[in-house]
Amino acid sequence: MREFAALFESLDTTNSTRLKIDAMVEYFRTAKAVDAAWAVYVLVGRRVKQSVGPALLRAWLREEAQLPPWLVEETYASIGDLAETIALLVAPEGASAMRATAPQISLADWFHQRILPLTGLPSEEQRRRIVSWWHELPYRECFLVTKLLTGSLRVGVSRALVTRALAELFGHSRALVERALIGAWQPSADFWIALAQNESSTLASHPYPFYLASPIEAVESLGARGEWLAEWKWDGIRGQIVRRGAECTLWSRGEEIITDRFPEIIAAASAIESGTVLDGEILAWGENGVLPFAELQKRIGRRTLSSRILKDIPVRFVAYDLLEWQGEDWRPRSLQERRTQLQKLLSPQTVIVLSPAIDAPSWDSLAAERDTARSRGVEGLMLKNWQSVYGTGRQRGGWWKWKIDPFVFDGVLLYAAPGHGRRSNLYTDYTFGVWAGEILVPVAKAYSGLTDEEIRRLDKWIRAHTREKFGMVRSVESAHVFELAFEGIARSPRHKSGIALRFPRIKQWRSDKRPQEADTLANLQSMLPTQR
Amino acid sequence: MNEFEDLVTATRRGLFCKAGDFYIDPWLPVETAVITHAHGDHLRGGSARYICTDAGEAVTRQRLTADARVETMAYGESRSVGDVRISLHPAGHILGSAQVRIERDGVVWVVSGDYKRDADPTCAPFEVVPCETFISEATFALPAYRWPETQLVAREIFDWWQANKRAGLASILYAYALGKAQRVLAELTRFTSEPVYVHGAVATIVNAYRQCGVEMLPTLPATVAAKADYAGALIMAPPSAAGSSWVRRFGEASSGFCSGWMRVRGDRRRRGYDRGFVLSDHADWPSLLRTIRETCAHRVLLTHGYTDALCRFFQEQGVAATALRTEYGGEE
Ligand SMILES: [Zn+2]
Ligand SMILES: [Zn+2]
Numbered sequence: 001m002r003e004f005a006a007l008f009e010s011l012d013t014t015n016s017t018r019l020k021i022d023a024m025v026e027y028f029r030t031a032k033a034v035d036a037a038w039a040v041y042v043l044v045g046r047r048v049k050q051s052v053g054p055a056l057l058r059a060w061l062r063e064e065a066q067l068p069p070w071l072v073e074e075t076y077a078s079i080g081d082l083a084e085t086i087a088l089l090v091a092p093e094g095a096s097a098m099r100a101t102a103p104q105i106s107l108a109d110w111f112h113q114r115i116l117p118l119t120g121l122p123s124e125e126q127r128r129r130i131v132s133w134w135h136e137l138p139y140r141e142c143f144l145v146t147k148l149l150t151g152s153l154r155v156g157v158s159r160a161l162v163t164r165a166l167a168e169l170f171g172h173s174r175a176l177v178e179r180a181l182i183g184a185w186q187p188s189a190d191f192w193i194a195l196a197q198n199e200s201s202t203l204a205s206h207p208y209p210f211y212l213a214s215p216i217e218a219v220e221s222l223g224a225r226g227e228w229l230a231e232w233k234w235d236g237i238r239g240q241i242v243r244r245g246a247e248c249t250l251w252s253r254g255e256e257i258i259t260d261r262f263p264e265i266i267a268a269a270s271a272i273e274s275g276t277v278l279d280g281e282i283l284a285w286g287e288n289g290v291l292p293f294a295e296l297q298k299r300i301g302r303r304t305l306s307s308r309i310l311k312d313i314p315v316r317f318v319a320y321d322l323l324e325w326q327g328e329d330w331r332p333r334s335l336q337e338r339r340t341q342l343q344k345l346l347s348p349q350t351v352i353v354l355s356p357a358i359d360a361p362s363w364d365s366l367a368a369e370r371d372t373a374r375s376r377g378v379e380g381l382m383l384k385n386w387q388s389v390y391g392t393g394r395q396r397g398g399w400w401k402w403k404i405d406p407f408v409f410d411g412v413l414l415y416a417a418p419g420h421g422r423r424s425n426l427y428t429d430y431t432f433g434v435w436a437g438e439i440l441v442p443v444a445k446a447y448s449g450l451t452d453e454e455i456r457r458l459d460k461w462i463r464a465h466t467r468e469k470f471g472m473v474r475s476v477e478s479a480h481v482f483e484l485a486f487e488g489i490a491r492s493p494r495h496k497s498g499i500a501l502r503f504p505r506i507k508q509w510r511s512d513k514r515p516q517e518a519d520t521l522a523n524l525q526s527m528l529p530t531q532r
Numbered sequence: 533m534n535e536f537e538d539l540v541t542a543t544r545r546g547l548f549c550k551a552g553d554f555y556i557d558p559w560l561p562v563e564t565a566v567i568t569h570a571h572g573d574h575l576r577g578g579s580a581r582y583i584c585t586d587a588g589e590a591v592t593r594q595r596l597t598a599d600a601r602v603e604t605m606a607y608g609e610s611r612s613v614g615d616v617r618i619s620l621h622p623a624g625h626i627l628g629s630a631q632v633r634i635e636r637d638g639v640v641w642v643v644s645g646d647y648k649r650d651a652d653p654t655c656a657p658f659e660v661v662p663c664e665t666f667i668s669e670a671t672f673a674l675p676a677y678r679w680p681e682t683q684l685v686a687r688e689i690f691d692w693w694q695a696n697k698r699a700g701l702a703s704i705l706y707a708y709a710l711g712k713a714q715r716v717l718a719e720l721t722r723f724t725s726e727p728v729y730v731h732g733a734v735a736t737i738v739n740a741y742r743q744c745g746v747e748m749l750p751t752l753p754a755t756v757a758a759k760a761d762y763a764g765a766l767i768m769a770p771p772s773a774a775g776s777s778w779v780r781r782f783g784e785a786s787s788g789f790c791s792g793w794m795r796v797r798g799d800r801r802r803r804g805y806d807r808g809f810v811l812s813d814h815a816d817w818p819s820l821l822r823t824i825r826e827t828c829a830h831r832v833l834l835t836h837g838y839t840d841a842l843c844r845f846f847q848e849q850g851v852a853a854t855a856l857r858t859e860y861g862g863e864e
Pocket of ligand 1: 569571574625646863
């Protein structure tokens with residue numbers, strides 16, 4: 001663990017990509033195979049099944065910190081990270097940390113001997129073990145171990161960066177490493193050795209890394225319209241169907257297997273010949289076309305899918321691309337060739353359908369189509385070069401997303417709560433409302449969008465114009481108007497306003513407007529998609 | 533005048549001592565301003581008359597217009613102002629920083645200004661002044677804020693600089709221009725005598741400190757060298773220079789920030805520095821508790837930062853504590 005903690009320290013104390021890669025290569029060069037495998041697992045952001053929930057850890061912290069419980073909570077609220085709060089309040093430091101004689105245990109052993117065996121133990125026993133680690137580990141290791149218990153470790157390295165380090169270490173291509181790191185693999189010495197020796201995974205369900213589009217504004221810079229395929233940018237769940245041997249697996253972009261969520265897609269995919277991998281979008285699809293994302297969410301949220309919900313919220317897989325055909329990796333072929341084959345193989349299908357090409361011969365006519373995006377329930381357009389290969393990650397150039405402008409409205413500041421960390425002594429979490437007759441109803445929470453200077457000015461004003469305090473939250477006088485942007489709107493019976501906004505954020509402080517000039521709830525309701 | 537009346541109250545213009553008809557660190561112009569120290573949130577221009585310590589005069593004058601009227605007092609010297617006697621006592625915060633002791637009819641109030649208990653070669657160490665009412669800062673009044681030993685942090689800074697030098701990188705160290713930067717330059721004399729490049733805002737104050745006899749590493753203006761010469765060098769700048777075009781002249785560099793806020797990892801990451809060095813000129817949680825205990829104050833009034841948390845903590849311990857609404861804070 002000490003070596004891994006040192007690696008963590010190196011990664012955490014530089015913003016330089018080069019130095020981060022060097023630090024990883026250095027660690028992997030000397031680590032034992034099984035430790036290296038676990039380090040990769042942790043660095044790419046994977047996590048083991050949680051054996052102890054954060055609520056319990058928090059309760060134990062309150063008991064161990066020798067401080068009033070409210071003060072522990074206040075400190076946690078300010079720091080915003082449970083593992084760090086635990087390390088700061090409980091781990092021995094300074095001279096006592098030097099004396100700490102915690103036995104040296106390797107990263108893999110931490111998992112195999114200590115963390116994984118916690119599962120299923122009575123909570124008193126879990127408490128005894130975990131609390132003793134807190135007290136015997138030096139600060140950095142206490143933080144790391146608690147992080148590993150509670151979830152993933154965000155250390156400022158992306159999977160792409162780990163991939164680069166491993167590619168350098170082994171002299172493999174990045175694509176090869178990337179491929180080995182996705183899908184369901186277990187951290188073990190065998191995994192590491194297979195990776196080193198370039199024996200790519202033999203798992204039948206192994207997916208390919210997704211290719212992601214970059215945003216674009218000036219489409220004219222792309223050259224001739226005819227060189228590009230234009231498709232709708234659907235607002236669903238990006239997925240990959242892996243059809244190999246007798247198996248058929250559906251992966252989400254978050255690399256989760258979601259096969260059992262969408263039985264109708266799996267049934268349809270089983271009819272496709274083995275050795276095929278498709279990239280596409282899962283969408284809720286009614287009689288008259290695509291349904292809002294919120295409908296799809298209802299299906300994801302369910303533990304079991306009743307026949308009722310299968311009937312009420314049918315789904316489709318709108319296929320974008322063909323990544324593997326007859327067992328061969330087709331990603332290096334041109335989009336033209338891939339799409340022609342995709343169209344052929346999908347022609348008998350009804351649940352899995354080809355993503356339609358938009359027929360607009362010029363950039364201008366395409367822009368006009370884009371303006372209809374909102375009424376069609378899509379987020380904008382995708383532009384893909386006919387000659388492009390299927391890339392990895394966010395490689396620029398081949399695929400672009402041309403999104404529509406966000407919705408905007410003017411809201412009145414109603415409530416404010418303190419932020420986290422350095423911002424914890426400033427009111428930075430705001431709730432905004434719009435007019436419903438004579439009263440303002442809250443419709444959006446937003447945290448970002450103001451400059452530091454504006455935040456300070458607003459904070460001062462909030463303190464001086466507080467109406468009421470509810471715990472950490474203050475209601476303020478209705479005086480300030482803000483322009484807010486958001487990406488989507490849906491009906492929501494759970495909200496007082498009856499609507500829910502997606503990704504609301506502050507566009508600007510409209511100090512030129514009076515609260516009476518803010519938008520009405522009726523205005524927002526008019527932005528709701530028409531019920532299909 | 534009522535003898536139970538508060539000696540100091542928070543008013544629109546600042547902390548006011550009615551019996552002496554003067555303000556302490558006011559944020560609006562007043563007739564008489566007693567100044568605890570020269571940080572921007574405590575010293576503002578426009579008042580008719582300023583009183584500060586001898587040791588703090590140079591840095592105080594630097595921040596005021598040339599015609600400002602500044603009177604000084606030695607630490608411990610006492611004088612009558614209106615119906616009260618005042619004296620200034622070391623606060624250990626920066627050069628010349630003071631606590632203000634106010635006495636009337638045997639009742640003593642102390643206004644701490646900003647203070648710390650850790651050793652600092654650039655200023656006189658904090659002196660405990662017994663009092664009935666103590667007005668304390670609370671910038672870092674959460675138990676997570678505990679400072680490591682200054683010597684260890686200075687060692688970390690030096691090691692970081694040397695490691696960057698080996699990698700051919702410049703080291704840009706951000707620290708508050710008044711106090712913190714000079715403290716780092718003084719601490720580093722333990723390890724080296726190599727000159728350090730400094731930003732103009734730091735340089736002016738370094739000169740004032742040198743005139744007061746504070747020993748620091750030799751400094752050079754960060755404008756003289758060619759780009760290549762900065763590789764391996766240490767450059768000190770105020771945090772406001774971070775991300776500006778000014779730092780581009782140093783070529784490839786690692787950045788560090790000296791502040792008590794660097795105790796929290798998320799805080800460092802949000803601000804985008806490579807390294808955070810936990811070095812503060814304010815009292816940490818244990819020092820706040822210890823200091824307030826040592827003053828034997830029956831009543832505590834709090835300014836800066838986490839006043840609400842410290843207030844409640846003391847109230848639960850049976851100490852009368854109240855948060856004051858002030859405009860202090862922000863210089864760490
Ligand atoms: Zn200060
Ligand atoms: Zn201050």
